[in-house]
Amino acid sequence: MSIYDFIFYLFAAITVGSALLVVSSDNIVRSAFYLLATFFGVSGLYVLLGADFVAVTQIMVYIGGILILLLFGVMLTSNITNVEIKKGMKNLLPAIIGIGILLGAVISMMIDTRWKINVGEIPQTTSYEIGKLLITDYVLIFELLGILLLIALIGAASMARRERSK
Amino acid sequence: MQNYFTEILTDLLGNELLAEILTYVLSTVPILAFIVFFVLFAVWLERKVSAHMQDRLGPMRVGWHGVLQTIADFIKLIQKEDIIADANDKALFNIAPFLVFVSTLATFTLLPFTSIFVGSNADVGIFLVLALSGGVVAGILMAGWASNNKYSLYGSLRAAAQIVSYEIPTALVVLTMIMVYGTMNLGDVTEAQTSYFWNWGIFGGAGLGLGKFLLVPFMFVAFIILFISTLAESNRTPFDLPESESELVAGFNTEYSGIKFSLFFLAEFANMFLIGAILVIFFFGGYNSPFGYFGNLIGVDWLVPVEQLFWFISKGMFFVFVSMWLRWTLPRVRVDQLMTICWKYLIPYAFFNLLIVGLILLV
Numbered sequence: 001m002s003i004y005d006f007i008f009y010l011f012a013a014i015t016v017g018s019a020l021l022v023v024s025s026d027n028i029v030r031s032a033f034y035l036l037a038t039f040f041g042v043s044g045l046y047v048l049l050g051a052d053f054v055a056v057t058q059i060m061v062y063i064g065g066i067l068i069l070l071l072f073g074v075m076l077t078s079n080i081t082n083v084e085i086k087k088g089m090k091n092l093l094p095a096i097i098g099i100g101i102l103l104g105a106v107i108s109m110m111i112d113t114r115w116k117i118n119v120g121e122i123p124q125t126t127s128y129e130i131g132k133l134l135i136t137d138y139v140l141i142f143e144l145l146g147i148l149l150l151i152a153l154i155g156a157a158s159m160a161r162r163e164r165s166k
Numbered sequence: 167m168q169n170y171f172t173e174i175l176t177d178l179l180g181n182e183l184l185a186e187i188l189t190y191v192l193s194t195v196p197i198l199a200f201i202v203f204f205v206l207f208a209v210w211l212e213r214k215v216s217a218h219m220q221d222r223l224g225p226m227r228v229g230w231h232g233v234l235q236t237i238a239d240f241i242k243l244i245q246k247e248d249i250i251a252d253a254n255d256k257a258l259f260n261i262a263p264f265l266v267f268v269s270t271l272a273t274f275t276l277l278p279f280t281s282i283f284v285g286s287n288a289d290v291g292i293f294l295v296l297a298l299s300g301g302v303v304a305g306i307l308m309a310g311w312a313s314n315n316k317y318s319l320y321g322s323l324r325a326a327a328q329i330v331s332y333e334i335p336t337a338l339v340v341l342t343m344i345m346v347y348g349t350m351n352l353g354d355v356t357e358a359q360t361s362y363f364w365n366w367g368i369f370g371g372a373g374l375g376l377g378k379f380l381l382v383p384f385m386f387v388a389f390i391i392l393f394i395s396t397l398a399e400s401n402r403t404p405f406d407l408p409e410s411e412s413e414l415v416a417g418f419n420t421e422y423s424g425i426k427f428s429l430f431f432l433a434e435f436a437n438m439f440l441i442g443a444i445l446v447i448f449f450f451g452g453y454n455s456p457f458g459y460f461g462n463l464i465g466v467d468w469l470v471p472v473e474q475l476f477w478f479i480s481k482g483m484f485f486v487f488v489s490m491w492l493r494w495t496l497p498r499v500r501v502d503q504l505m506t507i508c509w510k511y512l513i514p515y516a517f518f519n520l521l522i523v524g525l526i527l528l529v
C-alpha cells in the first residue's frame with residue numbers, strides 16, 4: 001500500500017462515512033455540518049485524480065459558498081431545529097430503481113473512461129490548460145454560463161427588492 | 167529534504183508507509199512552531215503597542231519589559247478547566263476550534279517563507295488560500311451554533327456575513343494580481359519580483375517601459391483594497407463586530423475556555439500574519455531583499471535563505487504592526503457602515519481596477 005492508496009482510502013472513508021451521517025442524523029444543523037466533511041472528502045479525491053483546480057473550486061464553491069448559505073438558511077429559519085425529521089423505509093421500490101440506474105451510470109462511466117495510469121500522462125497542473133480551453137474550444141458555453149449567472153443575480157436582486165416594498 | 171527524512175524514518179521504523187505518513191505530518195511542524203512563536207511575540211507586541219499608544223507602559227513584570235508575559239499567560243491558559251455547558255452541542259462544540267485552527271494552519275503551508283522552504287508549492291496557491299477561509303467561516307458558525315448562546319450565535323453570524331462579503335473584493339484584487347503575474351503559484355509570484363525593490367508589485371512589477379509606470383497607481387489602489395478587505399476578513403478592529411465586547415460579551419468564543427479558546431486566539435493572530443504575508447507576496451516582493459543579498463556579496467550561499475526568511479518575516483511583521491496601530495487608533499464601524507464599505511465602495515473600485523489593469527496589460 002503506497003501513501004496515495006492510504007490517502008485515497010482515508011478520503012473515501014471520510015466522504016462515505018460523513019454522507020451516511022448526513023442522511024441518518026436527527027438534527028438538521030448537524031446534517032449540514034456533516035456535509036462539510038463530505039465536500040472536503042470529495043475535493044481530496046479530486047486532488048488524487050490530478051485535478052487540482054477542480055478540487056480547490058470544490059472547496060471554494062461548496063464549502064465557502066453553498067454550505068455557508070445552507071447553514072445561514074437553516075439557522076435563520078425559525079422552528080427548523082424543532083422539525084421532526086422523517087426517517088425510515090418508504091417508497092422502497094422507486095428508490096431502488098432510481099439508485100440502480102444511478103449506480104449503473106456510474107459503473108459504466110468507470111469502465112468506459114480511459115484512466116491515465118502512467119505518471120507521464122498525468123498533468124502536473126491543470127489551471128493553465130482549463131483556462132486556455134475555456135476561452136478557445138468552450139468559449140460559447142463559458143459565455144452562456146456567464147449570462148445565466150447574471151440572470152440569476154438580477155433575479156435574486158429583484159426578488160429581494162420586492163419583499164421590501166410590501 | 168523530504169525524501170531524506172523518509173529514508174531515515176524508514177530505517178528507524180522499518181515501514182515505508184508509516185515513514186511517509188510521518189514525514190508529511192512532521193513537515194507541518196516548522197509552520198506550527200512558527201505560528202506559536204509568532205503568536206507569543208505578537209500578543210506581547212499588541213499589548214505593548216496598545217499601551218504605548220495610550221501613554222501606558224503595558225506588561226513590565228515578567229522578563230525584560232514583560233517579554234515573557236505571554237508565555238506565563240499561555241501556561242495559565244492551558245491549565246484552565248475545559249468547561250462544556252450542558253446545553254452545548256458537544257461534538258460540534260469540540261470540533262469547531264480545531265476546524266478554525268486547522269484551516270488557518272493549512273493556509274500557512276502555502277506561503278513561501280524562503281526560496282528553499284515552501285510547505286506546499288501547489289500551483290493553485292492563492293486560490294486555495296482564499297478557498298480555505300471557507301473552512302474558517304464554517305468553523306465559526308459551528309462554534310456559535312454549538313455554544314447555544316444567543317451572543318455567540320449573533321457573533322458567529324456577523325463574522326460569517328462579514329467574511330463572506332469581504333471575500334468578494336479580496337477575490338477581485340487577487341484576480342487582478344493573477345492577471346499581472348500570470349500565475350496563482352505564490353512561489354512564482356515572488357520569483358517574478360526578484361532582485362531590487364523597483365521590481366516589486368507595488369512599483370508595477372518587473373516589466374519595463376510605459377506599462378510599468380501606468381500600472382503603479384492601480385497597483386496602489388489594489389493594495390489598499392486588499393489591505394482593507396483582508397483586515398475585515400480577519401475580524402480585527404475597525405471591523406471587529408463579531409466580538410464587539412460592549413454588545414456581544416466576546417462573540418462566537420464566549421463559551422470557550424482553556425485550550426480551545428487559545429486555539430481561536432492562535433488562529434486570529436495567525437490570520438494577522440497571513441494578511442501581512444499575502445500583501446508582502448503580491449506587492450512587496452515576498453522574501454526578496456530590497457537591495458540584493460549580503461550572502462551573495464561575500465559568497466556564502468547558505469546565508470541567502472536566512473536573509474530571505476528575515477526579509478519575509480520582517481515585512482510581514484510590519485503589516486502586523488500596522489494592523490495593531492489601526493486597531494488602537496480607529497473606532498469600530500457600525501454594521502451598516504461595514505456593509506456599505508464593502509458593497510458600495512470596495513467592490514466597484516475593485517471591478518474598475520480589474521478592468522483598467524486588464525486594459526493596461528493588453529496594451
